Amino acid sequence: MAADVQDDLAPTRPAIWNDPRYRAVFYQVLVLAAVLLAGAYIVNNTLENMERRGIASGFGFLTKTAGFSIDLHLIEYKEENSYGRAFLVALINTLLVSAIGIVITTVLGFVIGVARLSNNWLIAKLAAVYIELLRNIPLLLQIFFWYFAVLRILPSPRESHNAFDAIFLNIRGLFTPKPVFEPGFSAVFIAMVVALVGVIFMVRWAHKRQEETGQQFPKFRTSFAILIGLPLVAAMLAGFPLSWEYPVLKGFNYQGGLRMIPEFVALVLALSTYTASFIAEIVRAGILAVSQGQSEAASALGLSRGHTLRLVVIPQALRVIIPPLTSQYLNLTKNSSLAAAIAYPDLVLVFAGTALMQTGQAVEIIAITMAVYLTISLVISALMNWYNTRMALVER
Amino acid sequence: MTDAAHTYQPGQHPDLPPPSNAVGILAWLYKNLLSSWLNATLTISAAYLLFLSIPPLFQWLFFDADWVGETREVCSREGACWVYIIFWFKQLMYGRYPDAELWRINSAYVLLVLAAIPLFIPGFRWKQWIGVFLFFGYPIIAFYLFVGGSFGLTHVESPLWGGLFLTLVIALVGIVTSLPIGIILALGRRSSMPIIRALCIGFIELWRGVPLITVLFMASVMFPLFMPEGVNFDKLVRALIAVTLFSSAYMAEVVRGGLQAIPKGQYEGAQALGISYWKMMALIVLPQALKLVIPGIVNTFIGLFKDTTLVLIIGLFDFLGMAQLVGTNPDWVGFRIEGYVFVGAVFWIFCFSMSRYSQHLEKKLHTGH
Numbered sequence: 001m002a003a004d005v006q007d008d009l010a011p012t013r014p015a016i017w018n019d020p021r022y023r024a025v026f027y028q029v030l031v032l033a034a035v036l037l038a039g040a041y042i043v044n045n046t047l048e049n050m051e052r053r054g055i056a057s058g059f060g061f062l063t064k065t066a067g068f069s070i071d072l073h074l075i076e077y078k079e080e081n082s083y084g085r086a087f088l089v090a091l092i093n094t095l096l097v098s099a100i101g102i103v104i105t106t107v108l109g110f111v112i113g114v115a116r117l118s119n120n121w122l123i124a125k126l127a128a129v130y131i132e133l134l135r136n137i138p139l140l141l142q143i144f145f146w147y148f149a150v151l152r153i154l155p156s157p158r159e160s161h162n163a164f165d166a167i168f169l170n171i172r173g174l175f176t177p178k179p180v181f182e183p184g185f186s187a188v189f190i191a192m193v194v195a196l197v198g199v200i201f202m203v204r205w206a207h208k209r210q211e212e213t214g215q216q217f218p219k220f221r222t223s224f225a226i227l228i229g230l231p232l233v234a235a236m237l238a239g240f241p242l243s244w245e246y247p248v249l250k251g252f253n254y255q256g257g258l259r260m261i262p263e264f265v266a267l268v269l270a271l272s273t274y275t276a277s278f279i280a281e282i283v284r285a286g287i288l289a290v291s292q293g294q295s296e297a298a299s300a301l302g303l304s305r306g307h308t309l310r311l312v313v314i315p316q317a318l319r320v321i322i323p324p325l326t327s328q329y330l331n332l333t334k335n336s337s338l339a340a341a342i343a344y345p346d347l348v349l350v351f352a353g354t355a356l357m358q359t360g361q362a363v364e365i366i367a368i369t370m371a372v373y374l375t376i377s378l379v380i381s382a383l384m385n386w387y388n389t390r391m392a393l394v395e396r
Numbered sequence: 397m398t399d400a401a402h403t404y405q406p407g408q409h410p411d412l413p414p415p416s417n418a419v420g421i422l423a424w425l426y427k428n429l430l431s432s433w434l435n436a437t438l439t440i441s442a443a444y445l446l447f448l449s450i451p452p453l454f455q456w457l458f459f460d461a462d463w464v465g466e467t468r469e470v471c472s473r474e475g476a477c478w479v480y481i482i483f484w485f486k487q488l489m490y491g492r493y494p495d496a497e498l499w500r501i502n503s504a505y506v507l508l509v510l511a512a513i514p515l516f517i518p519g520f521r522w523k524q525w526i527g528v529f530l531f532f533g534y535p536i537i538a539f540y541l542f543v544g545g546s547f548g549l550t551h552v553e554s555p556l557w558g559g560l561f562l563t564l565v566i567a568l569v570g571i572v573t574s575l576p577i578g579i580i581l582a583l584g585r586r587s588s589m590p591i592i593r594a595l596c597i598g599f600i601e602l603w604r605g606v607p608l609i610t611v612l613f614m615a616s617v618m619f620p621l622f623m624p625e626g627v628n629f630d631k632l633v634r635a636l637i638a639v640t641l642f643s644s645a646y647m648a649e650v651v652r653g654g655l656q657a658i659p660k661g662q663y664e665g666a667q668a669l670g671i672s673y674w675k676m677m678a679l680i681v682l683p684q685a686l687k688l689v690i691p692g693i694v695n696t697f698i699g700l701f702k703d704t705t706l707v708l709i710i711g712l713f714d715f716l717g718m719a720q721l722v723g724t725n726p727d728w729v730g731f732r733i734e735g736y737v738f739v740g741a742v743f744w745i746f747c748f749s750m751s752r753y754s755q756h757l758e759k760k761l762h763t764g765h
Contacts (some may be wrong), residue, residue, distance in 0.1 A: 028591040035595060046621045075651045120435050121428035137740045138702040141716055145740070148723075149733045334607035341709055352613050362617040370606045370614070376675035377605035 040381040046363060053360075061359045062087070068354055070345045072150055072261055079214055083355055090350035091372060097346065098333040100347065105272035105332060106325075109279025116284045133258035134277040140162055140338055147266035147342045153305060154262075157253050168247055168254055174265050184238035191234035198230070199223040263344035267336065275332045279325060286321035287313070319391050326384045337373070457737075462574075468728055480731040481738045484722045488738070491558015491713055497550065500541045501561055508534065534571055554632040558713040560742065566704045566714065572638040577640065578647025583677060586649065586655055596648070603645035608706050611638045616710045636706045643700045654685030671681040687761060694754035698747050715739055728748050 018024050050057060062084040069079050073089045074096065115127040134142070152171065155161070160170035168175040206217035235242070247254040290313050298308040311337035340353060352369045356362055414599075417423055460475025463654075472479035481488070490498055511530055515522045542565070545551035557565065584596030587705030603611065603637040615638035619629055629637075658681055666676040719735035722728065 024589050031595065032591050045624050046618075049621045049625070052625070118438075119428065119431060120438050120442075122439050126442055126446075132748060133744070136698075136702075136744045136751065138705040138716065138743055140705040140708070140742055141736060141743065144716070144720065145733075145736045149736055204507050328432045337607040337609045338706070340609060348607075348609055348613070352610065356613075356617065362621065366610065366614045366618055370602075370610050373607055373610060374602065374605040378601070 034269055040360065050363075054340055055360050055362075056352050057361065057364070061364070064359075066355065066358075069356070070350060072264065072345055083359070086355060087347075087351050087368070090345060090347045093344070093350075094333075094336055094339075094346040097264060097271070097336050097339065097344065101268050101271040101275070101332050101336065102329050104268065104274040105279060105328075106270060108276035109328075110283055112276060113280035113283025113287070114328055116280055117287060131280050134274055135281075139274050139335055140341060143266060143270040143338055143342055146270045147263065151262040151266050155279055158248060160254075166244075170254075171262065172253055172259070173262050174260040175254045176258045176260070177244040179242045180245050182243065185242060187238045188231050188234045188242070191231045192227075195226050195230040199226050202226070215293045263339070263342050263346075266342060267339050267344050271332055271335060275328055275335075278328050278331075282321055282324045282328065283317075286317040287318045290316045322391070323384055323388060326380060326387075330380050333380075334373060429496075471731075476734050476737070477731050478734065480728055480734050483728070484718075487559060488715065488718050488721055488735075489559045491718060492556045493552060493561065494550075494556065495559070497544070497552055500549065500552075504538045504541045508705075523555070531553065531572060535569075546692050554630050557632065559718045560715045562707075562712065563701075563704050563715040566636065566639055566707060567697070567701045569636050570643045570700050573636075573640045575649045575693070575701075576642035577644035579651050579682065581644060581648035582651035582655055585652055594703050600645045600648050602651070608638075608642050608703050609702070609709060611642050612706060612710045631710070632712060634717060635710060635712055639704070639707075641699070642703075643696065646696050646699070647693070650696055651685065652690050654689035655681065657688050658685050690761060691754040691758040692751055694757070698750050698754075701746060701750075702743065707746070715742070 013019075045059075049055075063082050065080055066083045066086040067079055068079055069084070069090050070086065070093075072093055074092050075089060077085055077089045112127045112130055115123050116131065118124045118127070154169060155169045157168075157170045157172055160168040160175075162168055166177050202222060203219055206219050210216055247259070249255075294312055294316065295308050297307075298312040303311065336346060337348040340349040343349060347369060352365055356365045359365070417426070430436045456475045458475075459651040460472070461478055462471045462475065463478050464470070466483070468477070468480070470479055486495075486498075490501060493501065508530075511526060511534060514526050515523060520526075540547060540549070541551065542557070545556075581600055582590050582597050585600065587593050587596070612635060615634040616631065619634050619637070623629065662680055662684065663676065666680045671680070704714055705716040707714050708720065713721055716739050719732075719739045721733050723732040
């Protein structure tokens with residue numbers, strides 16, 4: 001009996017099909033083979049189908065003439081331009097609506113998030129109603145609402161809503177004055193750059209001096225003065241080389257000024273108000289995550305209320321806020337693709353819509369479109385990871 | 397002892413009522429609304445804004461609204477025209493599903509509600525079996541009821557499906573299919589086999605990195621190219637595949653969060669007992685992990701439910717798509733707002749109650765350590 005046990009305990013090599021290492025290799029080869037086979041099957045079918053339907057392949061179409069117009073183009077674009085140019089125009093439109101949406105939604109989200117925590121009962125409840133209302137209604141419905149129910153029933157240009165005779169809102173869009181840079185403006189621009197560089201050096205010097213001598217320097221006020229003052233002086237010397245071009249009613253529409261098409265206004269409004277409801281909750285959670293003890297300790301050390309906020313509470317709250325905030329920015333950018341539903345000329349509408357219909361090259365066009373969004377996502381998440389490792393608590 | 401009314405032994409003094417400026421409605425008003433000048437200004441301006449907006453809103457929604465009638469002529473245009481919603485109610489709910497067959501959809505709804513009720517009764521014994529039925533049995537029954545073509549039911553083609561019914565079908569199919577796929581992907585992502593891990597990470601990050609619209613576009617224009625000649629997918633099936641691909645990637649990340657929260661000791665304990673990988677996952681790790689992430693799953697479902705509206709872009713008439721469609725009817729021009737308000741209210745009720753339920757679950761399941 002004892003000898004038997006001894007024999008059982010002797011190390012034995014398991015059979016090859018029971019060895020976890022060989023099993024792992026076997027399963028992986030199996031899965032890889034299945035994936036490759038499925039891929040080959042799909043590629044093969046696609047090639048056959050494309051040949052049968054006479055669809056061209058390859059990316060040659062990018063240099064061909066597009067032949068359609070795009071309502072909103074920040075860079076020069078005409079119907080004779082190529083598909084590649086149209087792609088660039090559409091990409092810029094997507095980035096434009098995302099960038100402006102992100103700025104507005106950040107401001108709105110922070111204000112509402114702070115309001116949600118206000119001591120004022122009425123303000124806190126209003127913020128809560130805003131959040132619960134907006135984030136539980138589909139974004140597409142909100143875009144439709146702004147576009148079809150609000151902006152489409154605006155008056156004609158002759159009866160536009162008017163603010164200070166400078167900003168006009170009508171069914172053709174939102175018209176605002178446009179800055180016109182006159183020749184001397186480069187001096188102001190140079191002054192701005194100089195001021196910015198000066199502020200950076202000043203802050204560095206102030207930090208160094210504080211570390212060496214302990215004396216503080218009014219950094220904020222000084223940089224404010226430099227940033228405003230220097231360009232102002234330059235502008236005065238150059239004789240204020242900036243004028244505004246006002247929109248003027250001519251015939252059936254306004255001419256001049258800056259025109260924002262209604263699709264753009266609706267999209268920015270819907271995207272930023274919707275995303276703000278999520279950001280508000282993130283901001284609230286971030287502020288609540290900083291424990292009361294932190295601010296109590298700061299006031300026990302004699303820090304003023306402003307210093308407590310700036311040096312103790314906000315840096316800790318931001319550590320909690322920033323990662324989910326970036327993913328909301330990413331969501332906003334991805335959601336800007338809903339532009340296709342109200343015909344704002346973004347990447348999806350122009351490229352995956354019009355260009356696809358005209359060329360029929362579904363595979364290439366969808367692949368490019370997806371690759372663009374994927375690149376944006378991966379870049380933003382890489383930046384976020386970098387930020388996270390930099391900001392992570394260093395435990396001592 | 398001379399002045400008994402004012403002299404007490406230490407600790408014998410009866411409790412006094414709180415000062416009058418610390419309790420009652422006035423104190424509450426002072427503390428919450430008027431504690432400083434800034435606060436008072438905010439309160440007054442907010443109250444003024446509410447005064448400006450709420451009465452006209454209610455006036456439009458209820459008091460001036462038209463509730464009964466058959467044609468647009470009864471609508472005075474002073475308030476909301478709910479006649480419009482009542483007139484198109486069937487289309488908004490069921491799309492163009494044949495009238496004679498509507499009982500099939502309704503009975504599927506009733507069956508779903510009846511089966512789901514026991515899940516909310518605390519202490520009900522066969523909850524697991526109900527869950528299994530809802531996940532495996534119910535979809536099969538619902539499929540035969542909706543599609544028909546057998547058991548004496550006439551076949552109803554999917555282009556006739558629409559309205560809230562289609563929205564619910566897409567959302568429920570999305571959740572039922574994405575949960576198992578998401579679990580597999582999450583396990584793959586945490587696997588020690590490099591090739592499997594790489595494949596799962598690639599799959600998850602690909603679908604999470606692109607907007608749902610591009611996935612739907614891909615499904616509608618590229619899937620037909622992927623299939624051999626003669627095989628043709630229904631448009632609805634293509635949308636369902638797209639939604640499943642998309643939401644399973646999100647589900648995988650939710651489940652991964654749960655898997656990461658399970659302490660290492662649970663895995664090691666199972667391995668020490670000689671339990672195989674799949675048994676360890678199915679019997680020990682996943683039950684704990686899934687319980688942890690139920691709120692996350694509900695949140696994913698809310699997101700999916702709202703995102704189903706995007707199918708209208710590829711030409712399916714879901715709830716919102718139907719509202720858009722009837723809004724363009726020449727006999728009923730100019731009532732889009734009513735349509736949006738109605739659709740928005742229904743979505744809001746669904747999503748808000750689900751998010752409240754998920755918060756409730758979060759509290760209930762937070763058993764704490």
